[in-house]
Amino acid sequence: MQFGIFSVSDITRDPVADRTPSEAERIDGIVQIANKAEEVGLDVFAIGEHHNPPFFSSAPTTLLAHIAATTKRLVLTTATTLITTNDPVRIAEEYAMLQHLSKGRMDLMIGRGNTAPVYPWFGQDIRQGLPLALEGYNLLHRLWREDVIDWEGKFRTPLQGFTSIPRPLDDVPPFVWHGSIRSPEIAEQAAFYGNGFFANNIFWPKEHYQRLIAFYRKRFAHYGHGTPEQAIVGLGGQAYIAKNSQDAKREFRPYFNEAPVYGNGPSLEDFTDMTPLTVGSPQEVIDKTLTFRESFGDYQRQLFLVDHAGLPLKTVLDQLELLGGEVVPVLRREIAARQAPGTPEAPTHASLVKAKYGDQPPRQPRPNANRGDNVTGGSPYQDTDPRLQANLPPMFPATAQEEK
Amino acid sequence: MTDETFRLALVNAGTGDPSSTALLGSRFAESLAAIASARGKAIAVSTVNLRELASDITTAITSQLTSPNLAKATDTLRQADGIVAAAPVYKAGPSGLFTSFFHVLDNDLLIGKPVVLAATAGTARHALVTDTEMRSMFAYLRTLIAPTSLFAAPEDWGDTALSMRIDRAARELMLLMESGFARRVKDESWGSYQHEFGSAGGTEIGIDLETDLMRLAAGGPAR
Numbered sequence: 001m002q003f004g005i006f007s008v009s010d011i012t013r014d015p016v017a018d019r020t021p022s023e024a025e026r027i028d029g030i031v032q033i034a035n036k037a038e039e040v041g042l043d044v045f046a047i048g049e050h051h052n053p054p055f056f057s058s059a060p061t062t063l064l065a066h067i068a069a070t071t072k073r074l075v076l077t078t079a080t081t082l083i084t085t086n087d088p089v090r091i092a093e094e095y096a097m098l099q100h101l102s103k104g105r106m107d108l109m110i111g112r113g114n115t116a117p118v119y120p121w122f123g124q125d126i127r128q129g130l131p132l133a134l135e136g137y138n139l140l141h142r143l144w145r146e147d148v149i150d151w152e153g154k155f156r157t158p159l160q161g162f163t164s165i166p167r168p169l170d171d172v173p174p175f176v177w178h179g180s181i182r183s184p185e186i187a188e189q190a191a192f193y194g195n196g197f198f199a200n201n202i203f204w205p206k207e208h209y210q211r212l213i214a215f216y217r218k219r220f221a222h223y224g225h226g227t228p229e230q231a232i233v234g235l236g237g238q239a240y241i242a243k244n245s246q247d248a249k250r251e252f253r254p255y256f257n258e259a260p261v262y263g264n265g266p267s268l269e270d271f272t273d274m275t276p277l278t279v280g281s282p283q284e285v286i287d288k289t290l291t292f293r294e295s296f297g298d299y300q301r302q303l304f305l306v307d308h309a310g311l312p313l314k315t316v317l318d319q320l321e322l323l324g325g326e327v328v329p330v331l332r333r334e335i336a337a338r339q340a341p342g343t344p345e346a347p348t349h350a351s352l353v354k355a356k357y358g359d360q361p362p363r364q365p366r367p368n369a370n371r372g373d374n375v376t377g378g379s380p381y382q383d384t385d386p387r388l389q390a391n392l393p394p395m396f397p398a399t400a401q402e403e404k
Numbered sequence: 405m406t407d408e409t410f411r412l413a414l415v416n417a418g419t420g421d422p423s424s425t426a427l428l429g430s431r432f433a434e435s436l437a438a439i440a441s442a443r444g445k446a447i448a449v450s451t452v453n454l455r456e457l458a459s460d461i462t463t464a465i466t467s468q469l470t471s472p473n474l475a476k477a478t479d480t481l482r483q484a485d486g487i488v489a490a491a492p493v494y495k496a497g498p499s500g501l502f503t504s505f506f507h508v509l510d511n512d513l514l515i516g517k518p519v520v521l522a523a524t525a526g527t528a529r530h531a532l533v534t535d536t537e538m539r540s541m542f543a544y545l546r547t548l549i550a551p552t553s554l555f556a557a558p559e560d561w562g563d564t565a566l567s568m569r570i571d572r573a574a575r576e577l578m579l580l581m582e583s584g585f586a587r588r589v590k591d592e593s594w595g596s597y598q599h600e601f602g603s604a605g606g607t608e609i610g611i612d613l614e615t616d617l618m619r620l621a622a623g624g625p626a627r
Contacts, residue, residue, distance in 0.1 A: 134620040141623075153625075184601045184611045189621035205470055208602050211609055265466040266459075274469055 001335050002346050003328045004044025005037055005320070006079040006236060006303040009057035012310035015258040020310075023056050027063075029313040030056075033306075034067045036317050038074040040324025046079035046109065046303055051118050061094040068102035075348070076102055079198075079236075079303065080111030080179045083136040084129050085122035087156065091136075092143035092164040099169045104349025109198055109234075110137060111179035112186075128155070134189055137178070141193060144173035147365070147384050150391050161392035163380045170362035175347045177234055177301075180212065187212050191219030196232035196346070199296075201276050202305070206295050209235075213296050230344050234301035235292055237276040238308075241322040245280040251315075252279045259309035282326040289331055290338075298339050300346035302331075409446040410581045412436060413484035417454045417491040417502035424524040426453075428556050429490040431567075432522060435574040436488075443578070450484070452477045454501050461501065464508040475606075478509060482605040486518045486581045489542070490554075493525035497537045506541060510603040515546040516589035518580035520573045522554035531555050546597065548585055550576040 007030060013020040021029070034045040045067065047060050057063060064076040076098070081091060095108050112133045113119075119126040135153045142149050143164040152158040168174065177196035180186035190197040197216040199209040217228035225231070240255075242248035249268065256268045256279070271277055278288040293299060304323060307316045345351070353362055365381040379386065414433055418425025429451075437447040454461070460471040470478075481487065489506075491498035519542055521534040534553035542549050552573040560566045599608045612618065619625075 130617060131620060134617065138620070138623055182601060185617045185621045188613075188618055192622040205475070207606060211602055215611060262467045262469070266463040266469060266471075270463070270471065271467075271469070274471060 001299070001332065001339070002043040002075065002301045003331065004042050004046065004075070004301070004303050005033070005306050005323075006046035006048070007033070007057075007307050008048040008079075008305070009050060009055045010260060010308055011054045011056055012260060012308065013258075014310040014312055015254050017312065021313075025313075026056050029316070030063065030307070031067060031070065032313065033316055033320065034074065034076075035070055036320045037324070038071045040320050042074070042320070042324050042328065044075045044077060044301060044303060046077045048079050049082050049113070050115065051085075051121060052115065061098045064106065065098050065101050068098070068105060071105075074105065076106045077177075078109050079200075080109045080113070082113040082118070083110040083140070084112050084126075084132040085118055085124050086136075088136045088140040089143065089156075089159070089162075089164060092140055093166075095174055096144065096164065096166050096168050099174050099349070100166055104169050104172075104353075106349075107175040107177065107347075109177040109179050109196075110140075112183075124155075130183060130185055131155070134185060137176070137189060137193075140176075141173075144168050147380055148388055167365045167381075169349065170353050170357075171365060172349065172352045172356055172362065174349075175352065177232075182208075182212075184212065184215055187216035188219055191216050191225075191231070192223050194220065194223065194225035196234055196300070198234035198236070198301070200236040201292070202236055202238060205274065206276075210295055217297065226344075229297060229340060230342070232344065232346060233296060233299035234303065234346070235276075235296065235299055236303050236305065237278075237289060237292070238305040239278045239285045239288075239319075239323070239327075240306075241278075241280070241282055241285055241319060241327065243281065245284060248279045248281065248284075255309040255311055263309075282322060282330070285323075285327050286330050286334070289327075290334055293335065293338070298335075298343040300344065407444065407446060409448050410440065410485040410578075411483055412447050412449045412577075413480050413487045414449055414451045415454065415481075415487060415489045415502075415505070416451060417499050417505070418524070419455045419492070419499075419501070423492075424556060424558075424561070425490045425492045425522075428522050428524055428554060428570075429488055432488045432490075432520065432554065432570050432574055435567075435570045436486075436577060439571070439574050439578050450480045452480055454505050457505065458501055461504050461508060465504060470508075474508070477505075478513065478605040481509070481517075482513055482607065484517065485586070486520075486577045487514070487547070488520045488522055488577070489538070490522035490524070491538065493523050493530040493533045496530060497533060498523060503541065506545065509545070510600070510605060510608075511545065512597055512599050512604045512608065513545075514542075515594075515597055516586035517547050518550060518577050518586065519547040520550045520552070520554065520577050522556075522573075524556045526558065528557040528559065531557065548580055550580060552576055 011026050037045050047057050047063055049060050051058050060078050068076055098106050112129045116126050132155050135155055148163050150160050177198045178186050178190035179198040187197055201209055217231040220231035221228045240248055240252035253268055257263055272279055278285045306319045367381055368376045368379055414429045416426045416429050433449045440447045460474040463469050491502035521538045523534045534555055550573055554573055556566055
């Protein structure tokens, strides 16, 4: 079981200090937060994607590549990468590059995004959000698995004889999680491909997530990837931890009361009763987190939201000390003792390489020579199957004739 | 003669105690019980007092979070055979508490349910609020609205005509409930309405795998 943190990258006024951090401060801070996560023994760091203030994370692979260079063990991922407004080709390229630079210490969570104006800014229509997401991943899946693809869809210009570079590290695509809070279609897609399913588990009543996750597990088995219990499930959650419950509530309440999304709404007490938020002692966070597997079954990844709502950097770093020092070690022990035998771990690059190649060395694609027109012709790599012929667009008359 | 019991949900948006809105709702429920009894039937009344749900309703609007009490009220409406929805009139419309409550319900929770609309106001000049303001929202919710709406200004409480209208509306609701319309719509035509996964108060959990989107999810072409 993996434990980690996810950030939505909000830049929120600290209501106690009455001060809003600058973009520069938050960006410096998130790098320190990620490094701290590794230092305190957490496994995963995830960053969101936004394209408007008051958020800073518009270029997640740049941030994650930097963090990859300053860490050794941490798995870097997203929460989420927008599969609707990013070109799947750019996702394939950028995240394959990140995979190489991080030596496989990454995966990817894709989601639709719920900020309506972002869609038109990138030439898309939010009313088509669901088919965009589904078609986009269908394309991404092929781009990472086929050296050369011919593709035609509804939302993007067709691809003929296209090769996404670089090929994934060791020719093993990054593991993909599909994040969704309401759409059975997304759960179906995750199940169809045998990918992971992530429920942010923050707002809605747990019954809603239970229904979606149960559907995903059933369909994962239906498509032959294993038993329902072997499906790969990730959950979000949020906590504010202090040595004792009273201090936690006293310290967090002003941040809660003015937090984006739920601030100025329900009371802290009601919200902690109704949602996975815990504000309390390490033991209270442990107890609440242990209920998640009772609700959703044994799962593979638990991410906590810790750096939001204007909490100052020092507080967030202290939170990570408590999370990594006092909460997660107990959770690892308790969950290992309770987990059903045979519960799989979240796939990693190493496990996926092993699954694909066994003890054989992984494929390392080497391109054929540049023909002089900056492409390699019908056969991009030295070991490309010679029966595979790229159907390049007829930009060059010579190419069009060769095909005849 | 049967001893069939019909469930009436009384939604009361009155906030005072005593409240003329609550009084209008309970007068309606008494009349309905008398009519049912004369037909060898019974009425079980469940009252949803929106005053008690006020902060749950605003939380649902601002934070998309359904409290246990709001979920219970949703269940009451979902299970009801008929509804009387009673609101005080503020500024020429039903109170915001009343409309907000119906705003946070699932669009498909009340399809085909017989509803009697009721309102109270400080002046007879608001008399058409039930028909011009409230009826449209219940039409959007696809409810079956009884022909007679109830309205009571202060002077109506001293006029027997109000009782006559209450009895008339109660009989309309009785007949609509007896028709089994909502159940038959659900049995015969449920799929022709828009639903979301988990809607209809958490009961809409059937997933149609034979849609274009589901085929796209499983690697098929976009249409």
